[in-house]
Structure formats: C-alpha cells, structure tokens
Amino acid sequence: MRRPAATERWPRPTVVGIVNVTPDSFSDGGAYPSVTAAAEAAERMLADGAALVDVGGESTRPGADPVDVDEELRRVVPVLEQLEGRRVSVDTSRAEVARQALALGAELVNDVTALRRDPELAGVIAGSGASLCLMHMQGEPRTMQVAPRYDDVVSDVAAFLEERLVHAVAAGVDEDRICLDPGFGFGKTADQNLELLRRLDEIVALGRPVMVGISRKSTLARIVPGPDERVGTDAASVGAAVAAFERGATLFRVHDVRAHVEALAVAAAVERGRVAP
Ligand code: HH2
Numbered sequence: 001m002r003r004p005a006a007t008e009r010w011p012r013p014t015v016v017g018i019v020n021v022t023p024d025s026f027s028d029g030g031a032y033p034s035v036t037a038a039a040e041a042a043e044r045m046l047a048d049g050a051a052l053v054d055v056g057g058e059s060t061r062p063g064a065d066p067v068d069v070d071e072e073l074r075r076v077v078p079v080l081e082q083l084e085g086r087r088v089s090v091d092t093s094r095a096e097v098a099r100q101a102l103a104l105g106a107e108l109v110n111d112v113t114a115l116r117r118d119p120e121l122a123g124v125i126a127g128s129g130a131s132l133c134l135m136h137m138q139g140e141p142r143t144m145q146v147a148p149r150y151d152d153v154v155s156d157v158a159a160f161l162e163e164r165l166v167h168a169v170a171a172g173v174d175e176d177r178i179c180l181d182p183g184f185g186f187g188k189t190a191d192q193n194l195e196l197l198r199r200l201d202e203i204v205a206l207g208r209p210v211m212v213g214i215s216r217k218s219t220l221a222r223i224v225p226g227p228d229e230r231v232g233t234d235a236a237s238v239g240a241a242v243a244a245f246e247r248g249a250t251l252f253r254v255h256d257v258r259a260h261v262e263a264l265a266v267a268a269a270v271e272r273g274r275v276a277p
Helices: 035-047 069-082 095-103 121-126 153-170 190-198 218-223 234-246 257-272
Strands: 014-020 052-056 088-091 108-111 131-135 178-181 251-254
Touching: 014 035, 014 257, 035 052, 035 069, 052 069, 052 108, 069 088, 069 095, 088 095, 095 108, 095 121, 108 121, 131 153, 153 178, 153 190, 190 218, 190 234, 218 234, 234 251, 234 257, 251 257
Parallel strands: 014 052, 014 251, 052 088, 088 108, 108 131, 131 178
Antiparallel strands: none
C-alpha cells in the first residue's frame, strides 16, 4: 500500500488533543468551568504527548445550532491567550476567529466546512504561513444525520476533498500546508463511517496528510456500547485510530491523548519493524 511520507510539519503519527470550549459538544460539552481549566487541560494534553491542541468554540455535533461570531470569539480568544507560546490549532470556519487565533500564534486552522462557509477565510490563511485542515461534511450540523446519501461514500468524499484542495490552493493556501479529513460522523451513517475507515487508503492516495477525528464518536458506541449510547469509549477510539494509522492516516484528533500516543507509538514501531524511529 502507498504510504504517505512523514513530513517535518506532521510526523506520522501526530496526535492533536481536543479542547472544546463549548457548552454543548457531544462528548465533552461543558467540560471546562473556566478559561483556566480549559488551558490547564490543554497543557496536560501537550505534556501527555499531543503535538498540538485544537481549540474550538462552536459545537458541530449533529443537531447543533451555529453560534454567532462574537460568542465564538468570547469562548476561544481567552483560552488562546493563556496558551500563547504553545502549539495550537483553532477549530473554526470563520475568518475573524482565524485571524485573531493566528495573531495569538495558532499554527493550523481546522475548518469543518472546507472553506465553504466564509469566503474570506482562505485569504486569512494564505498570507499567514499557517496550515489548513479541509474536512468533508455532507449538509450542515443541524440536519446532516437526517438522511445521508452517497453513490459511493469513499469516492464521493475523495472527490469532494480533491475539489476543495484545488480550491484552497487556487485561493493562495500553500499546498504543503494542507491536510485532508474525511469527516467521520458528518453526514454519514455508522456503516458509511466504517466503510470510509476501511478504505481510508483511498483518501490517503490523494497525496496529502490525512487527519482522522473518530475519537468517542457514536459509530464506536454502536459497536461497543458504553454508558452513553452517543459516546464511544476511549478504548474503542484507540482501536479505530490504530486501524486508521494502518491505512496511512497521519493526524489523530482525540480526547484521551495519552492512550492514543502510546497505542500509536506501538503501531508505528510495528510498521517500521524496529524500536527506534
Ligand atoms: N469532529 C468534530 C469537530 N471538529 N475537525 C476535524 N478536522 N475532524 C473531525 O472529525 C472533527 C472536527 C466533532 O467532534 P468534537 O469536537 O468532539 O465535538 P463538537 O463538534 O460537538 O464540539
């Protein structure tokens, strides 16, 4: 199977810790009672081996309503201020949030709309030297799980990501700084998510590093029921991440950083066939 070259920017595996500063995220909504608590959680993730932490202020769980830009800024900016000097990504699809996050040192903009929501976002990233994650979503969070439809989920997602990659590059974003994400759970049934994971090498074949965000998602809870039927367990999340690694994924957006770092270190050593990198 074709393997992506590890780059200095994103060695394989690169673990990205999730810091949702939202009251309503699907698995960790309202987890942080204060800005300091969120920043401390981020610091712990970095100490546990996350390469960067992804700070987001707008939930994209199925059924979620959008928040206005001022509210998103109120949630995200104080946390980014406390994390200045740390390696941070910002989970936003808005140019103004990205602009302020980049000014505070964020190095990656993680846009779940793949530059389809805010026409000014590409320009903010283009001039900045920051990186960009383009994610596939069918529909919008409020309604995306109602009746997802594809001819072939993997080819459809691959075609979409290829088109968005061309769009981003045409808008001035450096291709070397773009990663692609199939968007597990974003307008996909559980079986469609599993088909995407099974054939992830077809997304990897697009030639850019692939990010996967399957940590705690409900597809995993369908396979291994946990205490909450909408939330997969951390052990199930690690299993999915290792499966994704074996199919060529590079970046892993996760909640339980330590467990993923350890499991993926072993998966990488097995792929190399030796202990030392
Ligand atoms: N998933 C979520 C949010 N952002 N970004 C990328 N690139 N890939 C993903 O799969 C992805 C993402 C949703 O998960 P979470 O952040 O845990 O919940 P919420 O959107 O409710 O805050």
